Structure formats: structure tokens, C-alpha cells
Amino acid sequence: KNFVKMMKLQTFAGISLIAALAIVHHAFSTRGQFYPAMVYLSTSKISLVLLLNMGLVIMCVLWKLIKKVFLGSLREAEVERLNEQSWREVMEILFAITIFRQDFSVTFLAMVTTLLLIKALHWLAQKRVEYIETTPAVPKLSHFRIVSFMGFLMVIDSLFLYNSVKFLVETKQASVALFFAFEYMILATTTISTFVKYIFYVSDMLMEGQWEKKAVYTFYLELIRDLLHLTMYMCFFLVIFVNYGVPLHLIRELYETFRNFRVRIADYIRYRKITSNMNERFPDATPEELNANDATCIICREEMTVAKKLICGHLFHVHCLRSWLERQNTCPTCRALVVPPENSAPSSSARAENNQQGASSSGTSSQGLSGAAVNNNISHHQARLQAAVAAASIYEKSFVYPSPNTLL
Ligand SMILES: [Zn+2]
Ligand SMILES: [Zn+2]
Incomplete structure (x- = not known):
């Protein structure tokens, strides 16, 4: 199926190239000179469509090339992330376009497409780093590739950020460059934090997994990153609100950044409690x-x-x-x-009853659970059920499930 897809893309790219060359040839052969040919190419509707299409194909090919060089073939989880995130992103960019509709132009469209493709590369980089961090014995080449990939992304982000800011400073008025400056700022900070996190991982690996402070540093890193993003979102939100109106496309991101923040802190507290x-x-x-x-x-x-x-x-x-x-x-x-959750009334009573049943039926408590410690021979199935009961009691929703006694 992938092969068919690739063939289709190649055919499409080939046809686009032929069409673009044909229109250029037509322009030069009918107009004769360079300048009139250029005027024809940039004003005729059909030539514009064909050239735009060619530009799109070139971007796609370039994107695939970058992906191939730095990542090789994608993992299933990476393809999944790409699929689910690109739709949300397209929706948000459509919202953004409605805000900046006065600035709408071919250049804007090209910039937006470029942004989308660059963003997709960032998601892939993050997913790949995650994969490397959770997989033992990753080959050296993968490390080399991901480091150069992050370097490459950093250069791209800085270039676009620099250009947007320069444009803003030169024109001194609110325009769509605001949007791009903001987006590339977010991307750049994300790349940096992903890279630093990767450095933490490598340091931990070099210390043979004995670096106890890693989780603490990772927590602070992500905290700083989220705080930074939250500040940027709010600044951007305000600027857009003052100049244009309510930035609908930002509401989800703003909410998610807030939520991430809360989850991160809760996770960290839990981790510290267990590992202290x-x-x-x-x-x-x-x-x-x-x-x-x-x-x-x-x-x-x-x-x-x-x-x-x-x-x-x-x-x-x-x-x-x-x-x-x-x-x-x-x-x-x-x-x-x-x-085990501290507030575990249902599961502890279940344990007690189970103990009694074990004692009455077989005369030993080996099938039941003795005290807080779980018997060594407990089957995986039983342990899973116990985890389910424990989870239910954490959320205090055990009334939703069948009673713990019927589970165990
Ligand atoms: Zn081990
Ligand atoms: Zn276990």
C-alpha cells in the first residue's frame, strides 16, 4: 500500500514538473523576451496554478528527503502522531488565516505550508527522542542522526524567527509576521528543551543509569519550558486580541498548556514521594x-x-x-x-475477606493475601484485578465497578 502511495506521488510529481516546464516553455516561445514572459507567468491564472502546484511538490519532496536523511523509515507511533496532530494543526491554521485575512496572499499560503511541514518535523523529532530514551541499546548512528536533526531544526527555527522579527521591526505594525514569529519562537524553545532533555538522557546513560537527580532536572526543565510557553501564549493572545479580536485558534493550546502544567506537577509530586x-x-x-x-x-x-x-x-x-x-x-x-493507595478501604476489606475464604476453604492463607504484602505466587491475573480495584478506590468511583469482592 505504501508502495502504491509512493508511486502515485512520483507520478504526480512527474506530471507537475512536465506541466510547469511546459508553461514556462510556452511563455518564452510565445512572448519571445524575458520580461514579457515573466509578466505572463505571474499574471496568467493557469500558469500561477501550475507553478504553485510545482512549488508544493518541491516542498513535499524536500520534506521527504529531510525525513529520509535524519530519521529513515518512521515507526508506527510516529506515523500515528503525524496523522492525528496534522489535522488539528490544519484546523488551527485555518482559524489563524481567518484572523489575518487582510494579509492573505500567495506568499502567506506558502509560508503557512512551510510552517506546517516544519512543525511536522518537530513532532517527529520529539517522538524519535522519546523512542531513543525508552529503548535500550540504540545504535550510535541513531544518536548521531537525532543530534544532527535537532541541530538542523534549530537552524531552521532561528532563521524563520529572525526573518519574522526583522520584518516586524522594519514595518512597525501588526501583521501576519506576528503569527510566524510566535510560532517559530514556540518551535525553537521546544527544540532546545527536547535537546537538553536528550542531553540529560545521555548523561544518565554514561553514568550507567545511576544519575539520581535526572528526574529532578527533567522536571525543572519541563516546568521552565511550560512556563515560557504559557507566557508566550498569553502575550500573543493579548497582542492579537488588541489588534484583531479573539484568537480562537489559540484557545485549545492555551488550555492544554495549562493542563500539562498541572499534570506535570502532580506527576512530579507522586514520583518524589515514591522514590524519596x-x-x-x-x-x-x-x-x-x-x-x-x-x-x-x-x-x-x-x-x-x-x-x-x-x-x-x-x-x-x-x-x-x-x-x-x-x-x-x-x-x-x-x-x-x-x-497501594493510602485511602484503600475497599481493597483492604476485600483482602481481609479473601484471607478468610482462603483459610476456610483450604485451611491455609496461601491463596489469599497476607497483610499488606502480596503473596509471591499470586498470578498475573489476580495482580491485575487487584490493581484495578486499587485504581478504582483511588478515584473513589468503585461504585461504578462490580464490588471488589466479586472481582478478587
Ligand atoms: Zn535492570
Ligand atoms: Zn509486578
């Missing part, structure tokens, strides 16, 4: 436990000689666990919550 006393919170695995289980850490796929045990009984390297907890608060193997 990791050594006391999670017991060391005993040599027997290490021998009994397959002693491979599922996070890094390497053998464990010392390990920490979660309440679900799964074992991990302490540093692997820490970097995992930066992103998740569930067990990587079975998805059970790493820390």
Missing part, C-alpha cells in the same frame, strides 16, 4: 527469590545480582526501577500499582 525512600519502601530480594525467579531485569534485560522487590513480587534493578517510575507508577511486568 526507595530503599526502605521496597525490600531487597533475597538470594532465594533471585534464584527462584528468572533473574533477568525486564526493564534492561540484564541479569540481576541484587534487586528490589515490588509488592506484587516482581524484581528489578534499583536504578531501572527508578527510571521506570519517572514515567509510570505501575509494575512493568504486571501493571499492579507500585504503591
